Each structure stands twice: as structure tokens, then as C-alpha cells.
Amino acid sequence: MRKNWPVILLGAVLLTGLVLPLATGASPPGFYIEVLLGGLMAGVLYSLVALGFALIFKASGVFNFAQGAMVLFAALAVARLAERMPLWAAMLLALAIMVVLAWLIERLVLRPLVNQEGVALLMATLGVTYFLDGFGQTVWGSDIYSIELGIAKEPVMVLEKLFQGGILVNKEDFVAAVVAAALVLGLALFFQKTATGRALRAVADDHQAAQSVGIPLNRIWVIVWSVAGLVALVAGVIWGSKLGVQFSLSQVALKALPVVILGGFTSVTGAVIGGLIIGVGEKMAEVFLSPILVKTFDLAGGGIENWFAYVLALLFLLVRPEGLFGEKHIDRV
Amino acid sequence: MSGARRIGEVVLSVQDVSLSFGGVRALQEVSFDVREHEVRAIIGPNGAGKSSMLNVLNGVYHPQKGTIRFRGQEFADMESHRAAEMGIARTFQNIALFKGMSVLDNIMAGRNLKMRTNLLLQALRIGPALREEIEHREVVERIIDFLEIQAYRKMQVGRLPYGLQKRVDLARALAMEPSVLLLDEPMAGMNLEEKQDMCRFILDVNDQFGTTIVLIEHDMGVVMDISDRVVVLDYGRKIGDGTPDEVRGNQAVIDAYLGVKH
Numbered sequence: 001m002r003k004n005w006p007v008i009l010l011g012a013v014l015l016t017g018l019v020l021p022l023a024t025g026a027s028p029p030g031f032y033i034e035v036l037l038g039g040l041m042a043g044v045l046y047s048l049v050a051l052g053f054a055l056i057f058k059a060s061g062v063f064n065f066a067q068g069a070m071v072l073f074a075a076l077a078v079a080r081l082a083e084r085m086p087l088w089a090a091m092l093l094a095l096a097i098m099v100v101l102a103w104l105i106e107r108l109v110l111r112p113l114v115n116q117e118g119v120a121l122l123m124a125t126l127g128v129t130y131f132l133d134g135f136g137q138t139v140w141g142s143d144i145y146s147i148e149l150g151i152a153k154e155p156v157m158v159l160e161k162l163f164q165g166g167i168l169v170n171k172e173d174f175v176a177a178v179v180a181a182a183l184v185l186g187l188a189l190f191f192q193k194t195a196t197g198r199a200l201r202a203v204a205d206d207h208q209a210a211q212s213v214g215i216p217l218n219r220i221w222v223i224v225w226s227v228a229g230l231v232a233l234v235a236g237v238i239w240g241s242k243l244g245v246q247f248s249l250s251q252v253a254l255k256a257l258p259v260v261i262l263g264g265f266t267s268v269t270g271a272v273i274g275g276l277i278i279g280v281g282e283k284m285a286e287v288f289l290s291p292i293l294v295k296t297f298d299l300a301g302g303g304i305e306n307w308f309a310y311v312l313a314l315l316f317l318l319v320r321p322e323g324l325f326g327e328k329h330i331d332r333v
Numbered sequence: 334m335s336g337a338r339r340i341g342e343v344v345l346s347v348q349d350v351s352l353s354f355g356g357v358r359a360l361q362e363v364s365f366d367v368r369e370h371e372v373r374a375i376i377g378p379n380g381a382g383k384s385s386m387l388n389v390l391n392g393v394y395h396p397q398k399g400t401i402r403f404r405g406q407e408f409a410d411m412e413s414h415r416a417a418e419m420g421i422a423r424t425f426q427n428i429a430l431f432k433g434m435s436v437l438d439n440i441m442a443g444r445n446l447k448m449r450t451n452l453l454l455q456a457l458r459i460g461p462a463l464r465e466e467i468e469h470r471e472v473v474e475r476i477i478d479f480l481e482i483q484a485y486r487k488m489q490v491g492r493l494p495y496g497l498q499k500r501v502d503l504a505r506a507l508a509m510e511p512s513v514l515l516l517d518e519p520m521a522g523m524n525l526e527e528k529q530d531m532c533r534f535i536l537d538v539n540d541q542f543g544t545t546i547v548l549i550e551h552d553m554g555v556v557m558d559i560s561d562r563v564v565v566l567d568y569g570r571k572i573g574d575g576t577p578d579e580v581r582g583n584q585a586v587i588d589a590y591l592g593v594k595h
Binding site (some may be wrong): 194196198199201202204205206208209210211212213214215216217 | 348391393413414416417418422423425429430431432433434438439443444445446448462465466505506508509510
């Protein structure tokens with residue numbers, strides 16, 4: 001416990017930063033809650049992408065660089081297919097495509113490379129990334145496409161009686177957050193409560209022991225990559241409807257990197273909590289910390305949102321490399 | 334001790350199995366057989382190839398030469414997954430449990446091959462999937478009672494003391510309802526009391542379920558007490574094979590264990 005003080009200190013600083021704007025009256029409560037909600041909603045989306053990373057890392061020990069490309073690929077598939085069929089059908093078809101993709105990756109990339117160095121596998125997923133980026137453009141085109149979910153994008157005012165000026169909430173954001181939260185909850189239950197989930201966790205813990213009780217590694221990998229594909233699909237649709245389906249979508253996945261560092265590479269819970277912390281943290285920093293910095297040091301402007309997550313991840317690497325919920329590795333010498 | 338059980342036909346045998354890692358010859362033309370319902374031990378000094386032999390039987394290692402015969406079928410090598418399907422279970426020398434999971438989940442994972450319902454039914458927890466989970470849970474509860482680990486059911490395996498982890502390892506293997514059980518140094522690192530418990534469990538498994546047992550052990554005393562027949566390996570070769578008494582009187586075995594003047 002004694003060694004935890006840097007973590008506690010870091011947590012205390014973050015928490016202080018979180019409550020300070022409200023406590024000092026620098027921000028009206030309504031506005032504060034608006035920023036908080038905005039952060040949480042962005043955070044849920046980070047969590048979704050991070051979840052894909054964590055799932056695959058846990059089950060196969062592979063750091064899947066291609067998660068972002070999968071998000072883009074899935075979003076492209078939905079956007080283009082939806083031009084020809086109803087949205088629900090497009091999503092189902094896109095899901096089927098992601099499952100086939102998972103199967104192909106297992107067959108062509110993972111299986112031949114099993115038991116190789118982690119670096120070899122990382123490079124392989126890097127290859128998959130560029131293949132998917134390029135192949136996606138070949139098949140679906142390289143323009144900016146849109147996904148219409150049919151939910152109003154205009155923000156609405158709620159709780160006007162409670163707070164002065166009310167709170168502006170974007171209905172689409174709200175639906176997205178609920179869907180993402182439901183997905184996260186569903187996956188957690190699937191992993192904890194079903195036989196297949198148990199087999200998945202078994203494989204994650206010990207490949208050899210799992211094989212000795214007759215759990216087929218290959219099938220488990222296909223399932224994990226399919227689930228990662230599903231997660232990518234949901235993330236892709238939500239981000240895509242917000243920002244438009246375009247190449248930069250795969251960059252969103254890079255935000256998931258600090259999220260998994262924060263939460264711990266092997267933890268599903270960590271991916272969720274990490275995503276929320278980063279989502280809220282960067283919004284708060286942008287809105288409340290940025291003006292202070294600008295005024296004090298006579299800087300040009302904001303942009304904290306772009307680097308906050310990475311600096312936070314760096315700090316975590318220094319004080320708690322295994323992340324909030326990750327497993328601590330103690331190697332015998 | 335072994336009088337009451339009927340020892341049957343040969344179920345598992347290896348012929349002329351050779352295995353090498355680069356220049357290291359771990360096993361050289363080793364042959365032996367295992368009969369139904371017997372307790373068969375593989376002993377030998379450090380580096381004799383005992384664990385390698387077990388890993389060949391279980392399909393972790395693939396021998397360069399020789400054949401493995403199991404219930405009339407002949408194989409050039411095994412696959413872990415196929416061995417499990419055919420009813421061969423194993424425990425590990427350096428406990429390979431699913432450390433992040435509870436005792437119950439670890440043992441339930443051993444039921445994996447017996448699960449028949451598909452993913453969708455499981456996910457929805459309806460009908461057959463739920464019934465199946467309950468059935469398997471009953472089997473697992475019997476094993477938990479049998480190995481006297483009721484109190485630790487919900488605990489995370491990584492937090493249990495060593496002796497108990499070994500017991501959970503055995504429980505997981507038993508959950509497969511195997512016909513042949515391979516035990517890799519089940520008593521390594523245990524104190525006297527734990528060793529006695531483990532001996533009792535092994536004999537009970539053999540006696541009550543009729544499970545054929547192949548065990549590797551360092552501790553000569555233990556082996557001689559509980560085994561029907563013993564294979565002795567030294568530097569990857571078989572130097573002795575027979576009942577404990579026969580093996581005890583074998584000059585080559587005595588030399589291997591006590592050293593000999595050259």
C-alpha cells in the first residue's frame with residue numbers, strides 16, 4: 001500500500017481538477033453538467049474502441065493495431081450498403097462481413113504466426129491495418145459518406161427549471177451513449193455468465209491449460225475477433241453518424257491507446273472506466289483548464305483536447321504501468 | 334491396496350518414441366504400456382525425460398519417431414485438443430490454472446467438451462443452455478465435495494495456497510470425466526500432510542471412478558506405495574519397468590538414483 005502514493009496523488013490531482021470549477025463557482029452548475037455529460041458521452045465511444053483492443057489482447061496476447069481500421073471498414077460498409085437497403089439490413093450485412101473478416105484473419109494471419117514473438121504479431125496487425133484501410137477504399141470508395149440514424153441531431157434543452165439556462169443535450173449523443181453502455185454491459189455478462197465466455201476467459205489466462213481441457217483455441221480466436229468486429233461496427237456507426245464516415249475515423253482508434261494504458265491492457269472494466277476518465281478529463285481540461293493556461297502564460301489557444309489523453313497515459317506509465325485494472329506482471333529471475 | 338480393482342487390457346501404449354529438441358535427445362526409443370484401471374508411474378532423476386513423455390502423451394510435444402496407441406487407434410503424434418476429446422485429461426507440474434477465475438469457473442471450464450448448446454442459446458440463457466449449465470454444475474459440485482474444496486468455491490484461484498491450487502488442478506481434470514488421467518508431479522512442493530491427502534485422492538479417483546492413472550513423481554517412497562507398475566527413465570532411455578518391488582531390485586535403477594563408480 002505504501003508504494004501507492006504516486007497513484008493516489010495523481011488521482012487526487014485529477015479529482016481536484018474535476019470539482020474545482022464547480023467548487024470555486026467558476027462555472028454555473030448547468031454548464032458544468034453539460035461539459036461533464038459531453039465528456040462522458042465521448043468517453044463511452046472511446047471505451048468502445050478500447051474494448052476491442054482489450055478483448056483481443058486478453059484472449060490472444062496480440063496488440064491489435066488494426067482495431068481502428070476495423071472501425072473505419074465497418075463504418076464504410078454500413079454507409080455504402082445503407083444506400084441500397086434499409087439501415088438495419090445494412091448493419092446486419094456489415095456484421096456478417098466483420099465475422100467473415102475475423103475468420104479470415106484467424107486463418108491467414110494468426111494461425112500461421114501462433115507462438116511467434118509478440119512483435120511479429122504486432123507487425124502483422126499493422127499490415128492488416130493498412131490492408132483494411134486500402135481495401136476498404138477499393139471496395140467502398142474514398143469519399144466522405146454519411147450514416148443517417150434518423151435521430152435528431154439538434155440539441156434540446158432539458159431541466160430548465162432546475163438550472164439557470166437549462167442543459168443542452170444532443171439526443172443522438174444520448175442514444176449513442178445508451179447503446180454503447182448496453183453493449184458493454186451485454187459483453188460483460190456474456191463473458192461472466194456463459195460457457196463460451198468462460199472458455200474465452202480460460203484461453204486468456206492460459207493457452208496450454210485451456211487446450212488440455214479441450215477448448216479449441218482457433219474457434220475461440222474467431223469468436224473474439226468477431227466480437228471485436230461487432231464492437232468496431234457499433235463504434236463506427238456512432239462515430240460515423242457524428243463525424244461522417246471518412247479516413248480520419250481510423251485515427252479515433254489512436255485515442256483508444258491511452259485509454260487501454262490507463263485502464264490496463266487486459267481488463268474489460270479498465271477499458272470502460274479508462275474511456276470515461278479520458279473522455280471527461282479532456283473535455284474538462286479543454287473547457288476549464290485551457291482558458292487559465294492561455295491567460296497565465298499568454299498562449300495562443302486551446303488544443304488541450306488533442307494531447308491531454310496522451311499526457312495522462314504517460315503519467316500512468318510512470319506511476320502505474322499495469323494500468324488501473326491490469327494484471328501486475330512479476331517475472332521470476 | 335490394488336487387489337480389489339480389476340486391472341484390464343492395455344489402453345494406452347507408446348512404441349519406440351524418440352523426441353529431441355535440437356541436439357538434446359529428451360527421449361530415445363521409449364516403449365511402455367498402460368493397462369485399464371491401473372496406477373502407472375513414470376519415475377527417474379531430474380532431466381530423465383519424464384515430463385517430456387507426459388507431454389508426448391498429451392500432444393504438447395510431437396515426437397520425431399515412434400507411435401502412440403490409444404484404444405486401438407494408432408497415432409504418429411497427439412494433439413492436445415484431440416487427446417482431451419478422447420478422454421485423456423492432465424494436470425500440470427507448474428500449476429497452469431486460470432488464475433483470474435474462481436475455483437468454480439476453473440472446474441466448470443473442464444466441462445467444456447461436454448457442453449452441447451450453441452452460443453446464441455447460451456447468450457440468451459434460455460431453455461437447453463440453462464438446463465445444461467445446471468447439469469454440469471451438479472457434476473462439478475460432486476467433484477468439489479470429493480476433493481473437499483467446498484469452502485473455496487468462489488475464491489479466485491490465484492489467491493489460494495499452493496496445495497489447494499494443485500487440488501483445483503486435479504478437480505478441473507476430473508471434471509472432464511477422463512478415462513485416463515495424466516498427473517505431472519502431483520505432489521511436488523507439498524508438505525507431508527498435503528502429500529498424504531493427495532495420495533488418498535489419487536487412489537480414491539482410481540478406485541471409485543475406475544480412472545486409469547499415469548503419474549510422474551520424484552518422491553520414490555510415494556510412488557512405490559501407490560503404483561501398480563513403474564517405468565524408470567534415465568537420460569531419455571527406459572532402464573526399468575515392472576512392479577514396485579521388481580523396480581526396487583533393479584541394479585540399473587539403483588545406479589541411476591544413487592550414482593555409480595565408473
